[in-house]
Amino acid sequence: MCVGPHSSHTRAAPWRTIALALCTAASLAVAWPAALRAQSMDDAIFMDRRVLCAGLLYTREQWSEYWEGSRKRTSGNIGDVTTQQATWMGAYGVTDRLNLLASLPYVWTRVSQGVLQRQSGSQDISLGVKYNALSTPLTSVGTLHVIGVAAVSMPTTDYSPDFMPLSIGTASRRATARGLLSFQSHRGWYLNGSAAYTRRGNVRLDRVAYFTNDQLVLSNEVAMPDVRETAITLGYARPNLVVPIVLTNQVTLGGGDIRRQDMPFVSNRMNFTRMDARVQYTLPKLPGVVLHAGVSRVLNGRNVGQGTTVMAGLLLAGKL
């Protein structure tokens, strides 16, 4: 059975549904400094068996205000920081209940003031598996789905994470476990709640000592605190339109604050709350083609920029 906000339409219009559903695996918008920049794999949508969906998403995030610890400020040495990503992503239905997911962003960063060099490169590849453990009718209104996601992520190039906020990522290997409950009404409304825990591996710098969290560390290795993420999605789905509104909260479980007038550091305690609004639209005449658009805004944070992000994407789906 296909599980998605529009599952009641699955049998009637399989292609349309497939495209719409699968391709909802949208990348979450970027929150500087890219702690978890990759695809979040946080939705309740599954590809049907043997369906492959793949495409490109473009995001552009910009901020001028950021939180130095909890102090909100701007910096004349950076002005606006812009991060653009082109993310290749794909999903494949091994079965209707088990999907494989992958994504790989290419990232560009730049500042509008000061002298710091722009950076760009292929960032971290993410591979995940998503499993629909349980789907059960709940009341007469809709269906409850219980979903688990496991994912790993690792850098594809040896970019340096030691040039924040311009580094293209944290260069940390990550393993994420996510649990997701999704209640989908027969009328198209749906409500998701998810919680994820990401374990992060140490990263290596090109220098032999660094100071963070009030401590001088005589090593080129940096311990990366783990990250907890919770998200609530309220959405509405029609056969060729899905509109999710997502509220995401990321908490880094350790790490130091950016010190007064210091540069950010890779293991900083990067927390934020962000609101996302997205639209996914399947072309009525080309049901294998899904267009994505979205905006997001960081509402509150610590050691991150108050980014505003726009996103656009094109995904294609088809049965193998």
Next chain:
Amino acid sequence: MSRLARIARAAALAVVATTVISCDRSITQTEQLPSLVASSLDASAGSWKMIVLSAPNQVAVPAPASITSDAYRLELAAIKSAQRVMTAAQRERIAHWSGGGVLRWDQVLRGLVARYNLPPAPRAGGSYPVPDASNPFADPAFPFANPPYAARAYSFVAVAQYEALKAAWFYKFQYNRPSPARVDADVRALMPVSELPAYPSEDAVMAGASVAMLQALFPAAVEEITRRGADQREAALLSGKASSSDLAAGLALGRAVAAQVLARMSTDGTAAAVGTPMQWAALADSARARGEIPWISLDGPARPPMLPNFGAVLSWAMTSADVVAARPKAPFSTSSAEMQAELAEVRRTVKGLTREQRAIALKWNDGAGTYAPPGHWNDIAAEYIRDAQFSEVRAARAFALLNMAMHDASVGCWEAKFRYFSPRPSQLDPSIRTEIGLPNFPAYPSGHSTFSAAAANVLGYLFPGAAPTFKAMSDQAGMSRMYGGIHFRNDIVEGSAHGDRIAAFTIRFAQGDRAP
């Protein structure tokens, strides 16, 4: 579920499990310090040449009570009873400090520099406040431990320790009182206890001198500094290395020597190093009068230059006439063809930067928030000093010589920088972007190059077998600045040669200091 699905799921779980399990997240720090067993007592150190003090016995240390006296027996009894009730934390501190007091204090100092090496944040109107020594906890905190401040701090702390330890050695071999663990078999030796006489305690001498120096240099860290001094003295007592009278005499000696060194530090000219807006303007006017493009700050908002009068600060091994005589010749004129060629080279280098070059730029960056370039060379030196198993007084000599040379390099470099007041590559060509933070002071000559050459020469003098290694490091540190996009090649070449000349003064001192 299909067979394919089972395989896919198993594979995915295996990938996750492997990644998680292979994440060993404990950080192994370098510079582990095993218990110091000095390769020599350095019994002659009481006669080595003094630097600030006129003689090793300038500060009087009274004769200790006899080891057969009742008073001393009570001290031994106190150690024995304290050893019976030691906590795990006390044992840890003994293990920590047994790695060598001089090496430990150097680590403490590097941590303090890194903590305080942050420039003031601009005010809302775009001006910058100046750190205030009389209000060190404010925003901005005092001090801003920038490279000249740091070089001076490393040198004054090292010299104070060295002077105090030479004085301690003088009295140790005058009074020849053994350590408690050697006097009384019931006192356990929980650190390596040598034949070095215990009175006055070298640990307390170091604690007294270091605490006094560091409190003056980093007043907002007084609590941590005081605690570390107390820890070191407690570890010496509990380990059977020193009795309470050994410690009391050492503490008093260390403090008294530090007072002499602080007297020099407070009048070395640093107080006037920040300068005045009128002086800053005069620097630019002077460059323009010579037909040169003057340096301007590219910080946003523009920031006053870093310590423009630091070139007038007192040096260790050079007179002010020596500083002027050693000054590099003028840089290429900003209107010359040579400068255009230099600019093109930086542009080309930055544009075609390899990952390896970027790594070198980041490795030697040592910018804001770090222990600064002199700290990097202390970091390098520490492992050589550890591996050589220097006695405390010889370790202090090594750090003193190294840091005296780097302070002199800092004075000489700043004197030249603000005499020439030459622009950075990004000022002459805004298309040149930097891979590291752009320092807020003139380019020529390169401070990294001067510091590094001075350090490499002194370390090469102390550890001749590794001299080529130090030289290679110094050259790499210099070139890192061009890879970073913040220096011209000529800044690096002339800065390095300047560092060589400056180190020669310190090495000349070392050659005549009577240390065998």
